[in-house]
Structure formats: C-alpha cells, structure tokens
Amino acid sequence: MKVFRYYLIVILLGITWAGLAQELNYSSQDLSVNTFIDGTLLTPNDKEQPALAILIAGSGPTDRDGNQNFLKNNTLKKLAQNLSNNGIATFRYDKRIVKQIRKGNVSKTIMFDDFVTDAISVIEYFKNTNSYSKIVVIGHSQGSLVGMLAAKDKADGFISLAGAGQPIDQVIIEQIDKTAYIYTEDAKKAFNIMRSGKTTSEYPPQLSSIFDISIQPFMMNWMKYNPKDEIATLDMPILIINGTKDLQVSTEEAQSLKNASPNAQFKLITNMNHVLFIIEGDDLENSKSYNESFRAISPELVSSITDFIESNN
Numbered sequence: 001m002k003v004f005r006y007y008l009i010v011i012l013l014g015i016t017w018a019g020l021a022q023e024l025n026y027s028s029q030d031l032s033v034n035t036f037i038d039g040t041l042l043t044p045n046d047k048e049q050p051a052l053a054i055l056i057a058g059s060g061p062t063d064r065d066g067n068q069n070f071l072k073n074n075t076l077k078k079l080a081q082n083l084s085n086n087g088i089a090t091f092r093y094d095k096r097i098v099k100q101i102r103k104g105n106v107s108k109t110i111m112f113d114d115f116v117t118d119a120i121s122v123i124e125y126f127k128n129t130n131s132y133s134k135i136v137v138i139g140h141s142q143g144s145l146v147g148m149l150a151a152k153d154k155a156d157g158f159i160s161l162a163g164a165g166q167p168i169d170q171v172i173i174e175q176i177d178k179t180a181y182i183y184t185e186d187a188k189k190a191f192n193i194m195r196s197g198k199t200t201s202e203y204p205p206q207l208s209s210i211f212d213i214s215i216q217p218f219m220m221n222w223m224k225y226n227p228k229d230e231i232a233t234l235d236m237p238i239l240i241i242n243g244t245k246d247l248q249v250s251t252e253e254a255q256s257l258k259n260a261s262p263n264a265q266f267k268l269i270t271n272m273n274h275v276l277f278i279i280e281g282d283d284l285e286n287s288k289s290y291n292e293s294f295r296a297i298s299p300e301l302v303s304s305i306t307d308f309i310e311s312n313n
Helices: 002-023 075-085 096-103 112-127 142-151 168-179 181-195 205-211 216-223 227-232 251-260 283-291 299-311
Strands: 026-032 038-044 052-056 089-093 135-140 157-161 238-243 265-269
Touching: 026 075, 038 075, 052 075, 052 112, 052 142, 075 089, 075 135, 075 299, 089 112, 096 112, 112 135, 112 142, 112 216, 135 142, 142 157, 142 227, 157 299, 168 181, 168 216, 181 205, 181 216, 205 216, 227 251, 238 251, 238 299, 251 265, 265 299
Parallel strands: 052 089, 052 135, 135 157, 157 238, 238 265
Antiparallel strands: 026 038, 038 089
C-alpha cells in the first residue's frame, strides 16, 4: 500500500510539473551585454524571429526584476514573463549601479547619461544579432526618459510606463509641495542654483536625501532633459501608459506626454499603481504593495502592451 501511495504521488507530481511546463511558452537565458550590464533574455519557444521588448527599470539601485534591497515586488520580472508567454521576447537587466553595489565598488561619478549609454548598448547588442522582427523599448518610471533618449533612431517602438512628463526638478518640487510644502521655496532655490551649473549647500537638512552634495551632479545631469521635448522627437509607434492609482506619477504627467506626442497611443489603467499592481483599497494598501511580490501585475497592462507590439509588427 505504501508503495502504491509513493507511485501515486510521483505520478501526480509529474502531472503537476508537466502542466506548469506547458504554461511556460519561453526559454530563459542569463547573459552579459558588456562589463556593466547583466540581464535575462526570455525567448518564445514557437517563434523563429519574434519581436523583442527591452525593459528599462526606474530610479534607484533597481535590478532586472524591478526590486531593490528592501522592496521586492518582481514587477519587471512578471511583466517580462507575461509578455514572453504571449510570444514576445523580452530582455530585462540590472542597472549598472546594482552590479557595482554587489562588487563593492560603486562609482562616485555615475551620471544619468550613463543609464542612457547602457540602454543604447543593449539595443545595439540585440540589433546586431539580427534575431528579432522588431525591437521595442519599454521604460518604467525614470526608465521612461532613459528609454526615450536611447530609442531615438535605434528602436522600432517605444512604451512609456509610468513616466513623468516634466523635468525631474519640477516633479520633485510638486511632490514636496504636496507632502511638505514648507520646504517648497527652499527646493526651488536649490534647483535654480543647480540649473545654473553650480552645486549648493543652501537647503534645509530635511531635504538632504534630495540635495546631498554627492548626488547633485547626477541630478543636474538628469534635470537637463525635458521628457515632453524628447518624446516629441521620436519617429516611431509610441504607447503611453499610466495607472490611476500611481502615487508617484500622476495621470496628468502621462497626459502631458500624450499632448507632446499627438500620434501616440494613450492608455490609463483604472486602479493600477506605480509598481503595476491593481489596488482596490487606500494609500496604505498602495504603499505596502511595493514590497508584496505575491501580487499579480495588471492583466490589462499585459494585454495592452501585447496588442501594441503585435499590431505594429
């Protein structure tokens, strides 16, 4: 009887694993594009020359899966897996600072333009393989602006996912005005000095996480780009997506990108937040979800991106 039970368990497990295997219509490969960039390529099993979506992460030391040290949600991993299961190849990669942190040699001179250089390297790497019918760049949050700059004259399509429509200093000033308005004028003064090309120590200690002298050169480099100006220069199919429960990037930001690029497709997803989850509750649930990897990303997001890529293939 015990032997029978053992074989029954083995058979049932075999059926379960077979079912899971059938659900995954892609293969996975970790690869290095260059000394700075490591990532994961997912390739559909049933297409010889699929479209490729390159996913670019948002701000901070964000890895290929969309995670940071104390924030694990796996949103970029889930997006990549869902798209590849729909027949679209995907490549997602660790930001160069992630690799530097792991090796204990973080560069003090890293600039916003370095992220653009990395994204361009990724695009050119895959273009040179001649393995894809088209290459579409998907930039999330900060990655939206990085993606715009990298995609120009190099990619076949661009998707802005929760991307700001204003220069970063204006975005930060608005956030301060909403959450700590007594520091709004201090922030404006500091940013004005930085816009003149100078660093500054004229800010209250409460704003040190924004204006610490070590990050001012990076911020100054980032500030020089206006997303509306950049997206207006793109001559390719464009899709702009935002969630109505995004705590970091408002729907007005997405609308301003659409206004700057009238031919772009535009999609607002009801109750989707910044990390691509559907939030039915309040801001507390929204904030907690940033560290809740058990959640599924928005199905409407996946279908919208899939339809966009396939319709322009």
